[in-house]
Each structure stands twice: as C-alpha cells, then as structure tokens.
Amino acid sequence: MIKEAIEKIQAEIVADPKNRYVAVVGGFLRNYVREHPEHASLILAKDKTIAGSLNAMKEEAKKHKTNGVGILTDEEGFAVVLKYYGVNIPKPEPTAAAVPEFDVSLDDLL
Secondary structure, eight states, X not given: OHHHHHHHHHHHHHHOTTOHHHHHHHHHHHHHHXXXXXXXXXXXXXXXXXXXXXXHHHHHHHTTOBXXXXXXXXXXXXXXXXXXXXXXXXXXXXXXXXXXXXXXXXXXXX
16 A cells, blocks of 8 residues: 555656645655555545645645745644644644743842
C-alpha cells in the first residue's frame, strides 16, 4: 500500500509541474508515508489530493490574518495537510520557552 500511496503522490506532482507547492507538499507526504506506513490508506483516499490540502492550508491561514495576510509556519502548514488527509496529530504541549517569563514584583511598582 505504501508503493501505491507514493505513486499517487508522484502522479499528482507530475500532473502539475509548475506548482512548486504541490511538489513541496508531495515531498513531505512521500517522506511521511514512508515513516508512517499505517497511514498510507489515508493518502490513497480518492477524494483527497495535494491540491485539496493546499486549499485547506489557505483556509486555515485566512483564519490567522494580520493586515490582510495569513501565514502559517511550516509545522502548522504540514499539520493542516495531515489533518486534511485524516491523520490525527496531538497538539504539542507548550514549552517553557514558548511562555515568556517576567521578573516583576508589585514592590517594583511602588
């Protein structure tokens, strides 16, 4: 089933050679399915395409627009792609580095 999933991905890349985003997401999916062969059947779903996953990313980015521009990080974008294909990825727990620390006391305000 892995072989079929990779062939489907490759066929979509070849069918749209001028769209570099199809190639980038396709490359990601090829690597992903090799590392997670249990998800190959999700990639093979007839109603799921790389172009469809790009539309899902576009819609997600619209939700986070600032000054008319919506952008996702690589991690966020690829998580949207996997969700589009039906892969459930648990959200990572926030790390200490993600939460700013302040060294302030109320006594400093007096």
